[in-house]
Amino acid sequence: MSASPPGLHAADASAQALAPFTTWPDGPGGVALSQFQVAGMHCAACSGLIEAALLKLPGVAGASVNPASARLALRWRPAQLALADVLAALQSIGYRASPDVAAPARELRRREKRQALWRLFVAGFLMMQVMMMATPAYVAEAGELSADLAQLLRWGSWVMTLPVMAFAAGPFFSGAWRQLRAGRLGMDVPVALGIAVTFVASTGALFDPQGPLGHEVYFDSLTMFVALLLLARWFELGARHRAAEALEAVAGALPTVAERLLDDGGSERVPPEALCVGDRIRVAAGEAFAADGAVLAGQGFVNEALLTGESAPVAKAVGDAVVAGSINLDGPLVVAVQRVGADTTAQGIVRLMQQAQSQRPLASGVLDRVAAGFTAVVLLLALGAGLAWWWIEPSRAVAVAVAVLIVTCPCALTLAAPAAWLTASGALARRGLLLADLSALERLCQVDTVVFDKTGTLSEDRLLLRRHWAQGADADALLAVARSLAALSRHPHAQALADGAPAGAWHDVREVAGRGVEARDATGQLWRLGAPGWVSTAPDPAARLAFGCGDCVLWLDLAEAPRVDAAEAVQALKAQGRRVRLLSGDQPAAVSNMAARLEIAHWQAGATPETKLAAVRDWQGRGERVLMVGDGINDAPVLAAADVRIAMGQGAMLARGAADALLVSNRLTAVPQALALARKTRRVLRQNLAWAALYNLACVPLALAGLLPPLAAGIGMAASSLLVVLNAQRLARG
Known part of the structure; x- marks a missing residue:
């Protein structure tokens, strides 16, 4: 056997090293999508600087930074560019990045939080010390404070201000330098300029009270301004870290080892990465499931709160599905592995959350450009005001220019959208609805029609036995025998009938396509389970399934059961004034029955994927904005055509990720809640933008007129940023 080329081994090693934080949308060897956590970001303009620097590197196909979550999504070719070069490029422009794997990212956040604190x-x-030294000058009557003491207090204020300038205000100066070096005007530029001008002017007045800079010092205003702005950024940092911790809680839920059962009756401890589809694993009480699968043996309760947001334990028995990352609360369970690694529900959730938190909403980009233009105007305005006051009253020129710079800082403007959108997406995640596209929040506001698929969406994904009857025989006894034969078939109808019952001692078992299953009992008699016309020559029209041998026939009626909260969700949507439609490929009888039970007036049955697509486009042609909710298995065309797409939490959608959002909790009431929260988010966003605009319109004239001292300007600017962040946090309550 020939050895593999060295380059192939190197590529495999590189892919393995990148695997914990990288996906390969185009397959191995193509463009990689890697997730990073970035430290050192202080404003939305930092996103543009990082993206521009990375796009200059060879092999980088795209870079997107979300300023609210400080998360970088990098599309690049590892074969052309080393990971060390990517991190070095970020380091060269003053930012630190760590691959978004739990441990290093957590350490990075810890250092960032500690330094910010x-x-x-x-x-x-x-x-507080500077304010204490400045207070006598404000409260003393004329002649009470000697000139020497007043000068001593000013010198003390200057000394106390030096650490603030050298250390506390460092992020503003470094941020402004990076923005200017990149040819951009971010919000750090006017902030740093205002701080620097205030300090220089006050220092000049301290050293030469009779000089051109006058005798007034503003060390108290300066230190308070820096402290308030750092407080606002502390709250912003906390919001970013909470979002990252929520992601890591899901990513870190998987155990580090699993117990795999062997064919000889023994077991072995292996890492989850070594599991394969078809393996059997045993999960003891208190342990987490290492893979998605179905229960083969045992029963108990499982905590799925980390994945679905539902705090109540969920009962699990033979045949029930379990998901990786959920916790077995009592009794050992034997599970047949169905999905492993990146295909598990937990990893699918991680990918969706990473995708959403790495996105940079369109509104955020627009606000960045507005803030940049606004900053340029502010700098010219401050320069003009300073020159004008130099002719009017030179001693106040610097104070007026500084007040204009401070009061017009676009901090609140650039924080408005990211803070609101990220908080809203977190609130929806706690309800089990994960956004893969943050822009869907804006599109949800415009929805006036909600279209549901039936099977697997409005109904449970399995049938239930509604009633059974027989003529001239014991129906309950026949039902027990029918269940033992149904346990040998994989058909959904048979599985619904079996309901976990053990298989019986049947012989010559044979599946007949489109008919059912037949087998012989211990006496050699042939029994059939399946279509009523196949089992009996005189089928009962009320039965959906039959079981029998000769004239001994058990009739069975299987029916779909709507999800427990389906009726509540439909009524909530109607109360919001939205049209509700049911669009299904099932038979008219089943669809009309479901529509009647849920009080849905507009329904269509027998719809193929093509007719579903045509129906949605017809509604859109009439001006309706359509939200489609489907299970994602055969609804791909209509989901793609809808204005907003929500997929139920089955595994197929996790692999495809085609929807705008994934309903991992399978609770339909999250749909009207999402629509309501989207409108509330838009309201909060508009409030934030209106506040930022009104604040500037009210305060800029005051600053230009010399009626707003730097201290008041600093308080107002920091308070406006803090108000924007706190207002957005209201969305966390839904």
Whole structure:
């Protein structure tokens, strides 16, 4: 056997090293999509700087940074560019990045949080000292404070301000330098300029009270401004870290080892990566499931709160599905592995959350450009105001220019959209609805028609035995025998009838396509389970399934059961004034029955994927904005055509990720809740933008007129940023 080329081994090793934080949308060897956590970001303009720097590297096909979550999604070719070069490029422009794997990302956040806390502490503590030294000058009557003491207090204020300038205000200066070096005007530029001008002017007034800069010092305003702005950024940092921790909670839920059962009756401990589809694993009480699968033996309760948001334990028995990352609460369970690794529900959720948190919403990009233009205008306005006041009253020129710079800082403007969108997506995730596309929040606001698929969406994904009857025989006794034969078939109808019953001692078992299953009992008699016309020459029209031998026939009626909250969800949508439609490929009788039970007036049965697509396009042609909710198995065309797409939480959609959102909890009430929260998010976003605009319109004239001192300007600017973040946090309550 010939050896593999060295380059192939290197490529495999590289792919293995990147695997924990990288996916390959185009297959191995193509463009990789890697997720990083970035430290050192302080505003939305930082996103543009990072993206521009990375796009200059060879092999980088795309870069997107979400300023609210500080998450970088990098599309690149590892064969052309080393990971070390990517991290070095970010380091060269003043940012640190860590692959988004739990441990290093957590350490990165810990260091960032600790440093931010120290900066806030230094600024806040020294602000109080400076304010204490400045107070006598404000409250003393004329002649009470001697000139020497007043000068000593000013010198003390200057000394206390030095650590604030050298350490606490460092992020503003470094951010402004990066933005200017890249030829961009972000919000750090006016902030840093305002801080620097205030300090230089106050220092000049301290050293030469009779000089051109006058005798007024603003060390108290300066330190308070820095402290308040750092406080606002502390809240923003906390929101970003909470979003990242929620993602890691899902990503870190998988166990590090699984017990795989062997054919000889023994077992072995293996890492989850070594599991294959078809393996059997045993999960003890208190352990997490290492893969998606179905229960083969045992029963008990499972906690799926981490995945679905549902805190109540879920009962599991033979045949029930379990998902990786959920916790077995009592009794050992034997599970048949159905999905492993990246195909599991937990990893699918991780990918969706990473995709959503790495996106940079369109509104955010627009606001970045607005903020950049706004900053340029502000700088010209401040320069003009300073020159004008230099002719009017030179001693106030610097104070007016500084006040204009501070009061017009676009912090609130650039925080408005990311803070609201990220908080709303987190609130929906707690309800079990994971957004794969943040822009869907805006499109949800325009929805006036909600279209549901039936099977697997409005109904449970399996049939239930509604009633059974027989003529001249014991129906219950025949039902027990029918269940033992049904356990040998994989047909959905048979599985619904078996309901976990053990298989009987049948011989010559044979599946007949389109008919059912037949087998012989211990006496050699042939029994059939399946279509009524196949089992009996005189079928009962009320039966959906039959079981019998000769004239001894058991009639069975299997029916779909709507999800427990389907009726509540439909009524909530109607209460919101939205049209509700049912679009299904099932038979008219089944569809009309479901529509009647849920009080849906508009329904269509027997719809193929093509007719579903035509129906949605027809509604859209009439001006309707359509939200489609389907199971994603055969609804791909109509899901793609809808204005907003929500897929139920089956595994098929996790692999495809084609929908705007994934309903992993399978609770339909999350749909009207999402529509309501989307409108509330838009309302909060507009409130944030309106506040930022009104604040500037009200305060800029005051600053230009010299009626707004730098201290008041600093308080107003920091308070506006803090208000925007706190207002967005209201969305966390839904």
